[in-house]
Amino acid sequence: xxxxxxxxxxxxxxxxxxxxxxxxxxxxxxxxxxxxxxxxxxxxxxxxxxxxxxxxxxxxxxxxxxxxxxxxxxxxxxxxxxxxxxxxxxxxxxxxxxxxxxxxxxxxxxxxxxxxxxxxxxxxxxxxxxxxxxxxxxxxxxxxxxxxxxxxxxxxxxxxxxxxxxxxxxxxxxxxxxxxxxxxxxxxxxxxxxxxxxxxxxxxxxxxxxxxxxxxxxxxxxxxxxxxxxxxxxxxxxxxxxxxxxxxxxxxxxxxxxxxxxxxxxxxxxxxxxxxxxxxxxxxxxxxxxxxxxxxxxxxxxxxxxxxxxxxxxxxx
Amino acid sequence: xxxxxxxxxxxxxxxxxxxxxxxxxxxxxxxxxxxxxxxxxxxxxxxxxxxxxxxxxxxxxxxxxxxxxxxxxxxxxxxxxxxxxxxxxxxxxxxxxxxxxxxxxxxxxxxxxxxxxxxxxxxxxxxxxxxxxxxxxxxxxxxxxxxxxxxxxxxxxxxxxxxxxxxxxxxxxxxxxxxxxxxxxxxxxxxxxxxxxxxxxxxxxxxxxxxxxxxxxxxxxxxxxxxxxxxxxxxxxxxxxxxxxxxxxxxxxxxxxxxxxxxxxxxxxxxxxxxxxxxxxxxxxxxxxxxxxxxxxxxxxxxxxxxxxxxxxxxxxxxxxxxxxxxxxxxxxxxxxxxxxxxxxxxxxxxxxxxxxxxxxxx
Numbered sequence: 001x002x003x004x005x006x007x008x009x010x011x012x013x014x015x016x017x018x019x020x021x022x023x024x025x026x027x028x029x030x031x032x033x034x035x036x037x038x039x040x041x042x043x044x045x046x047x048x049x050x051x052x053x054x055x056x057x058x059x060x061x062x063x064x065x066x067x068x069x070x071x072x073x074x075x076x077x078x079x080x081x082x083x084x085x086x087x088x089x090x091x092x093x094x095x096x097x098x099x100x101x102x103x104x105x106x107x108x109x110x111x112x113x114x115x116x117x118x119x120x121x122x123x124x125x126x127x128x129x130x131x132x133x134x135x136x137x138x139x140x141x142x143x144x145x146x147x148x149x150x151x152x153x154x155x156x157x158x159x160x161x162x163x164x165x166x167x168x169x170x171x172x173x174x175x176x177x178x179x180x181x182x183x184x185x186x187x188x189x190x191x192x193x194x195x196x197x198x199x200x201x202x203x204x205x206x207x208x209x210x211x212x213x214x215x216x217x218x219x220x221x222x223x224x225x226x227x228x229x230x231x232x233x234x235x236x237x238x239x240x241x242x243x244x245x246x247x248x249x250x251x252x253x254x255x256x257x258x259x260x261x262x263x264x265x266x267x268x269x270x271x272x273x274x275x276x277x278x279x280x281x282x283x284x285x286x287x288x289x290x291x292x293x294x295x296x297x298x299x300x301x302x303x304x305x306x307x308x309x310x311x312x313x314x315x316x317x
Numbered sequence: 318x319x320x321x322x323x324x325x326x327x328x329x330x331x332x333x334x335x336x337x338x339x340x341x342x343x344x345x346x347x348x349x350x351x352x353x354x355x356x357x358x359x360x361x362x363x364x365x366x367x368x369x370x371x372x373x374x375x376x377x378x379x380x381x382x383x384x385x386x387x388x389x390x391x392x393x394x395x396x397x398x399x400x401x402x403x404x405x406x407x408x409x410x411x412x413x414x415x416x417x418x419x420x421x422x423x424x425x426x427x428x429x430x431x432x433x434x435x436x437x438x439x440x441x442x443x444x445x446x447x448x449x450x451x452x453x454x455x456x457x458x459x460x461x462x463x464x465x466x467x468x469x470x471x472x473x474x475x476x477x478x479x480x481x482x483x484x485x486x487x488x489x490x491x492x493x494x495x496x497x498x499x500x501x502x503x504x505x506x507x508x509x510x511x512x513x514x515x516x517x518x519x520x521x522x523x524x525x526x527x528x529x530x531x532x533x534x535x536x537x538x539x540x541x542x543x544x545x546x547x548x549x550x551x552x553x554x555x556x557x558x559x560x561x562x563x564x565x566x567x568x569x570x571x572x573x574x575x576x577x578x579x580x581x582x583x584x585x586x587x588x589x590x591x592x593x594x595x596x597x598x599x600x601x602x603x604x605x606x607x608x609x610x611x612x613x614x615x616x617x618x619x620x621x622x623x624x625x626x627x628x629x630x631x632x633x634x635x636x637x638x639x640x641x642x643x644x645x646x647x648x649x650x651x652x653x654x655x656x657x658x659x660x661x662x663x664x665x666x667x668x669x670x671x672x673x674x675x676x677x678x679x680x
Contacts, residue, residue, distance in 0.1 A: 034433045034434055037433060039429075039432075039433050040430070040433045043426060043429045043430060043433065046426065046429070047422075047426045050422060141512065141513055142513035142547075143513065143515075144445070144446070144447045145447065146446075146447040146450065146451075147447075148451075153451075157455070229421075229422055232422060232425060233421040233422055233424075233425055233447070233448040233451065234447065234448060234450075234451030235421060235445070235447030235448045235451065237421055237445070237447070237448070239419055239420075240420075240421065240422070241420070241422070242419065242420065243418065243420070244420070280426075281426075281430065284415055284426075284427060284430045285430055285433070285434065287413060287414070289389075289416065290389075290415065290416030290417075290418060291389070291416070
């Protein structure tokens, strides 16, 4: 019994999200005969894979008390570069490597502005959000690029034993980030800097270095999401993800990572992602109009922040 | 524990609200209860396998129509969706729709959801040729036909505008005005267009240019292309700059790729007091040119004299007719084209009367 209590205590931040997920699944399952079909569950997974992969990196940035609203724009820009390289005939490994490098570079730019120029992370990434999005359009003058290659098609749409490959990519990303945060020195430093930067500095932790690496991770996962997007839709489009910038943040907060940073688990983010994916999918199956879906997503975000505020006030007390 | 309880209650309340307040019926209003299950049985009956089938909507076969829409913010999309919805209901079909908001990923997920709900055909109006072609290929593997609206996807049926033909028809009207206003002489053809919209949409201008060049022998150097970069202000500024740099030109036709470009060009013409030197024509029959034409029916004091209407209020009926034929396995042309009506000072009131009557019938 004490073990159960301990488990509940340690995982309570994710528990409310798990309950929300279960309740949503039950409601949608009752309301729509299609919800619990294997095909639909895989559709939810496919939908979640893009946002989920990106949010894994975002979790690290937010554990430091920062935000990154530039992820979707960076993903779009990297996707356009990827499309142009495919069009120019570059091989798959080279194209993917360069695209990932774009993510590293984008993360470095964000990190430089935040750590060296000391600009507030929200403002910094809001600025780069515009820059990356503008660059995405400038690269081809707004032209879309069709991708017609079986390898890329497989990345976005292929299945192994019936499970979407992109879903596997997302899960592997979570395992890597989970391992980084839980079992490495860097992971402990992330929590230390996010929890109390002054104390972390006094303990000899190079906070700027930790932040720098975190934003690079966010950049890399952003372009991984971009790669999956391009492969899923078989097209590179500069407006990919436009208007979705807050979805990942909502998922991370839903997953129990506070805006102040310092505590939370990447597993919580995964549950938050599933909540949003289930919510959108369920509403689509129930013919809820897209604009009402936006309203509901907004309510969920407010609800998540409200829960975060409740947690914070209790921990302070 | 209280917090957990609160979470559950809030979540349940939120979900219940959205389901009771925002949901729409999955079943068609006119369809009998047993028809709801019919589409699932029909899914296996691919159009390719049913060629020559004489089953039709008249016999009450309830097809499941999945309409993947881009948006419901602009008049054109609202009218088209209203028309398709009504036509599907009238035919007793199951009708499900989604909105992707210009997001290709969402478009793909939405179509997957429509297929999960048993769609026999996907009608898509997202105008994303690259992503749409890939989805059409996926759907073909499941024998689900796709009908794209206003944008040609590889492997899909198409319904929409024949842009070149629409341009040529508008060109004929422009020529009539050149004859009456400029005495059959033309110096310049100025195209206000968006290069980013692609070659297909550019054909709207090409059609007008072809007709006018052939009829009046306008040299290539006098055919001007102003790329507005999809910016209304830029459209107006560029037109104004061009007019100012050609003060002696007095016989000019300005072709707007759509009515937004036409509106901007006309504003530049009026702003520079060059109404007598210009004829402005454009595409879409949006509210702005219609109002402008109605305003000048009597005095004829406008340079913006014509707009090409693609009759969005007739789209739904025509699309559903095409979709039914596809699903029945009847022989259908790969590309179906909408009727084009040129709205001018002479017929604008009649056009508005017919259009409004058709829209009223949808509601």
